[in-house]
Amino acid sequence: MPEKHMNEQSLIGAFEAPPQDAARAFRAALEALARPGSIHEITGGKAPAPMSEAAATLLLTLCDPETPLYLSGAHDTAEIRDWIAFQIGAPIVAPAEAMFALGTWEALLPVTEFPIGTAEYPDRSTTLIVETDALHQHGAQLTGPGIKTVASLSLPALDPFRMNAALFPLGLDFYFTSGTQIAGLPRSTQVSDMMETN
Amino acid sequence: MYVAVKGGERAIDNAHAWLAEERRGDPEVAELDVAQIREQLALAVNRVMTEGSLYDPDLAALAIKQSRGDLIEAIFLIRAYRTTLPRIGHSRPVETGVMACDRRVSATFKDVPGGQVLGATFDYTHRLLDFKLMAEGEVPEAAKADPRQEPTPHVTSFLNKEGLIQSEAQGEVSGEQTPPDLTREPLELPANRALRLQALTRGDEGFILSMAYSTQRGYGNSHAFVGELRIGRVAVEMDIPELGFAIEIGEVELTECETVNKFAGSKVEPPQFTRGYGLTFGQTERKAISMALVDRSLRSKELGVEVSNSPAHDEEFVLYHCDNIQATGFLEHIKLPHYVDFQSEMELVRKMRAEIAAGQAQDSAQEAAQ
Amino acid sequence: MSDYNFAYLDEQTKRMIRRAILKGIAVPGYQVPFASREMPMPYGWGTGGVQVSAACLMPEDTLKVIDQGADDTTNAVSIRKFFEKTAGIAVTEKTRAATVIQTRHRIPEEPLAEGQILVYQVPIPEPLRFLEPRETETRKMHALEEYGLMHVKLYEDIAKHGHIATSYAYPVKVEGRYVMDPSPIPKFDNPKMDMAAIQLFGAGREQRIYAVPPYTKVVSLDFEDHPFDPSKAEHPCDLCGAEHTYLDEVIVDDDGGRMFVCSDTDYCAERQALGHRGRLSPPETLAEEAAQ
Numbered sequence: 112m113p114e115k116h117m118n119e120q121s122l123i124g125a126f127e128a129p130p131q132d133a134a135r136a137f138r139a140a141l142e143a144l145a146r147p148g149s150i151h152e153i154t155g156g157k158a159p160a161p162m163s164e165a166a167a168t169l170l171l172t173l174c175d176p177e178t179p180l181y182l183s184g185a186h187d188t189a190e191i192r193d194w195i196a197f198q199i200g201a202p203i204v205a206p207a208e209a210m211f212a213l214g215t216w217e218a219l220l221p222v223t224e225f226p227i228g229t230a231e232y233p234d235r236s237t238t239l240i241v242e243t244d245a246l247h248q249h250g251a252q253l254t255g256p257g258i259k260t261v262a263s264l265s266l267p268a269l270d271p272f273r274m275n276a277a278l279f280p281l282g283l284d285f286y287f288t289s290g291t292q293i294a295g296l297p298r299s300t301q302v303s304d305m306m307e308t309n
Numbered sequence: 310m311y312v313a314v315k316g317g318e319r320a321i322d323n324a325h326a327w328l329a330e331e332r333r334g335d336p337e338v339a340e341l342d343v344a345q346i347r348e349q350l351a352l353a354v355n356r357v358m359t360e361g362s363l364y365d366p367d368l369a370a371l372a373i374k375q376s377r378g379d380l381i382e383a384i385f386l387i388r389a390y391r392t393t394l395p396r397i398g399h400s401r402p403v404e405t406g407v408m409a410c411d412r413r414v415s416a417t418f419k420d421v422p423g424g425q426v427l428g429a430t431f432d433y434t435h436r437l438l439d440f441k442l443m444a445e446g447e448v449p450e451a452a453k454a455d456p457r458q459e460p461t462p463h464v465t466s467f468l469n470k471e472g473l474i475q476s477e478a479q480g481e482v483s484g485e486q487t488p489p490d491l492t493r494e495p496l497e498l499p500a501n502r503a504l505r506l507q508a509l510t511r512g513d514e515g516f517i518l519s520m521a522y523s524t525q526r527g528y529g530n531s532h533a534f535v536g537e538l539r540i541g542r543v544a545v546e547m548d549i550p551e552l553g554f555a556i557e558i559g560e561v562e563l564t565e566c567e568t569v570n571k572f573a574g575s576k577v578e579p580p581q582f583t584r585g586y587g588l589t590f591g592q593t594e595r596k597a598i599s600m601a602l603v604d605r606s607l608r609s610k611e612l613g614v615e616v617s618n619s620p621a622h623d624e625e626f627v628l629y630h631c632d633n634i635q636a637t638g639f640l641e642h643i644k645l646p647h648y649v650d651f652q653s654e655m656e657l658v659r660k661m662r663a664e665i666a667a668g669q670a671q672d673s674a675q676e677a678a679q
Numbered sequence: 680m681s682d683y684n685f686a687y688l689d690e691q692t693k694r695m696i697r698r699a700i701l702k703g704i705a706v707p708g709y710q711v712p713f714a715s716r717e718m719p720m721p722y723g724w725g726t727g728g729v730q731v732s733a734a735c736l737m738p739e740d741t742l743k744v745i746d747q748g749a750d751d752t753t754n755a756v757s758i759r760k761f762f763e764k765t766a767g768i769a770v771t772e773k774t775r776a777a778t779v780i781q782t783r784h785r786i787p788e789e790p791l792a793e794g795q796i797l798v799y800q801v802p803i804p805e806p807l808r809f810l811e812p813r814e815t816e817t818r819k820m821h822a823l824e825e826y827g828l829m830h831v832k833l834y835e836d837i838a839k840h841g842h843i844a845t846s847y848a849y850p851v852k853v854e855g856r857y858v859m860d861p862s863p864i865p866k867f868d869n870p871k872m873d874m875a876a877i878q879l880f881g882a883g884r885e886q887r888i889y890a891v892p893p894y895t896k897v898v899s900l901d902f903e904d905h906p907f908d909p910s911k912a913e914h915p916c917d918l919c920g921a922e923h924t925y926l927d928e929v930i931v932d933d934d935g936g937r938m939f940v941c942s943d944t945d946y947c948a949e950r951q952a953l954g955h956r957g958r959l960s961p962p963e964t965l966a967e968e969a970a971q
Contacts, residue, residue: 129690130684130685130686130690130693131737131738132687133690133693133694134686134693134735134736134737134738135737135739137697137734137735137737138735138737139699139773140697140701141697141701141704141735141796141877142877144701144704144705145704145877145890145893146892149739170758172694172697173694173697173698173701174694175691175694176958177691177694177695178694210698223924229822230822230823231818231821232712233706233709234699234702234703234705234706234709234711234712235822236702238701255854255895256707256854256891256892256893256894256895257892257893257894257895258703258894259875259893259894267755271809278708279706279856280709280856280857282705284701284702284705290774293727297704297705297892298705298706299706299707299854299892
């Protein structure tokens with residue numbers, strides 16, 4: 112363990128039963144990404160503020176020393192860095208090297224700095240975990256894989272997600288987290304204004 | 310009346326029980342213990358360790374016992390066990406230059422510093438069945454000499470001093486670059502040399518041997534000399550960050566082979582010799598030499614040598630087909646039921662035959678009408 | 680098996696597989712490379728499917744495993760036992776009761792629902808592999824959406840045989856972008872791939888994972904003048920009378936006598952329990968006993 116005075120908070124907040132808790136959390140994350148617009152409970156991880164339980168749980172489920180992580184804005188604190196160092200071990204990097212990124216929408220802008228994958232390896236793109244105040248099933252209209260007809264989700268913006276979808280099969284993938292809730296938006300989802308489709 | 314065949318579960322349990330009996334063989338005959346296999350079938354143990362990527366003679370011997378002597382099955386057991394082990398860290402590159410050599414021969418020089426040490430080899434034995442071994446023959450004690458204390462320099466280093474042999478890229482030799490781990494990352498092509506060497510060490514001895522042999526017979530010609538073959542023990546050291554220095558964590562027996570190949574030179578390079586390299590666990594010299602030939606063959610592009618269509622020049626062909634665990638699994642899976650796919654093929658063939666038959670019937674009807 | 684982690688794989692391996700699954704969901708039909716582990720069963724026997732299932736299973740799951748549509752084929756039994764031992768989860772033969780279904784070569788007849796995951800075992804994930812053996816080349820072809828070779832092959836079939844001569848592992852195009860191998864299911868099953876459940880594909884030896892999210896467009900490749908035909912044997916099931924299911928042909932006597940029965944054993948048993956009868960059904964009383 113690093114010798115430097117580590118915040119006590121960094122020692123707590125892991126899963127109680129890691130294999131089982133991570134499995135449940137993964138299924139929530141899978142359903143969220145596979146059914147854009149659906150909102151799921153995801154619990155078990157607790158990180159220092161302002162990180163939500165949903166975001167902490169997602170990081171514990173998907174990240175480890177093999178996944179470079181970018182922390183933006185209010186999420187780039189000494190406490191959160193310590194917590195990640197102790198619980199996850201993910202190296203903290205700049206956007207261009209990030210496999211995952213965490214922060215509020217405003218703090219993560221401009222999203223054009225994150226890798227969108229390559230034509231031969233479109234999977235080598237960043238997954239952004241966007242912390243939001245609340246998640247609702249109204250707002251932008253979503254269509255595409257995972258959606259039977261049309262779905263709705265409270266997105267923080269429209270144009271960046273439209274442009275992202277236009278990059279398909281390249282592009283970024285998003286999770287939105289709030290409290291213990293999670294929703295997903297893969298690059299394959301077409302986003303439009305509610306007014307436009309009505 | 311048809312009753313669907315049930316009882317897959319019972320069949321499996323019974324098959325396992327029968328297999329266990331067959332493994333044991335005649336109970337009147339004394340059972341082999343793991344130590345006997347480790348000591349008396351050491352070359353089998355070495356192969357299992359090399360292709361299983363796990364240096365543990367006892368576990369390899371256990372795997373051989375459990376697999377009834379089927380070495381590929383034993384390698385499979387070791388591989389499946391190995392993946393369950395946590396990867397705690399990695400050692401420093403071993404220093405084969407300070408190996409305590411039990412055997413060390415060079416085919417390129419009559420004598421070299423450190424000497425030619427024949428060691429325990431089948432090389433000059435006459436392959437006559439020794440019927441004395443049918444009974445438990447006592448072995449007369451072999452003559453002993455004092456082991457050499459000083460390091461034994463690599464033969465190719467003498468050529469290197471003269472610039473007669475191509476130099477290796479520095480990072481590759483010093484181990485400053487952490488090599489990728491084939492067991493932790495998916496194979497991506499083109500592969501770098503460290504990854505290729507890993508794949509070749511793990512690769513099937515028979516496959517690597519045949520690939521190497523093909524280069525000798527002209528399929529991607531590159532005439533190789535055994536610059537040096539050495540077998541012996543080396544220390545394994547690991548850096549401990551908390552201590553700030555490396556500590557020795559154990560010793561392994563290795564076979565190392567460096568081949569020297571003639572290279573006529575290219576537009577940019579004067580004529581010089583090129584290298585192939587093989588490194589394997591235990592005494593496994595056929596594998597190490599084969600590996601060195603295939604390594605050299607796969608380096609053709611980077612060394613600026615003409616690349617032919619020969620299999621041994623084709624990285625993708627060699628790396629995707631050298632692993633016997635992958636190969637045997639996929640090959641043997643055709644024993645599994647495929648009746649659903651076969652059914653769909655039957656339907657298609659029947660349909661096409663019926664259409665042809667209908668077409669012929671129509672033709673002959675027309676002919677008859679005319 | 681308490682020496683092993685829940686669902687056998689260690690957590691770091693599961694995280695790696697989970698990340699690959701999520702990227703697969705985000706790019707439907709694209710084959711994500713993953714560092715497949717050596718499993719305690721041979722490559723080619725479902726190691727990819729087993730790793731995907733292991734990364735998905737949670738303690739509350741109910742698992743169904745089928746091979747050739749049947750729950751009692753030996754390899755299905757072996758895989759089901761593996762997860763019973765290592766994950767301690769509930770298992771079932773009922774398609775409807777399962778939350779995770781691992782399959783080899785079939786899609787169940789019963790339409791799958793939201794909340795279910797169908798995990799396919801895949802031997803050769805690359806649909807272009809038999810046209811171009813080199814991975815470096817096929818990867819480029821997918822990148823450039825260069826699928827001409829596949830269409831040429833299918834068209835040559837038609838020119839030569841009057842039919843597309845592929846009856847299983849029939850290639851599909853996913854969401855108008857990637858050509859994908861549906862695994863060696865009979866082409867009869869292809870139309871079912873437009874479904875409400877999540878479909879995950881694991882190829883262990885070839886180190887690839889891919890996915891089809893629910894309600895994703897999956898189109899079997901064809902030509903306007905030769906539309907895709909999901910044909911099957913033109914018989915009803917001899918046990919349950921179903922005319923809309925995929926059938927196994929069973930040779931029943933030395934004279935080559937045959938019967939046709941549903942390949943999906945659960946579906947067939949359920950129909951029989953509901954009173955459906957086929958040409959060779961056992962008498963009512965026996966069927967009732969068998970159902971109990």
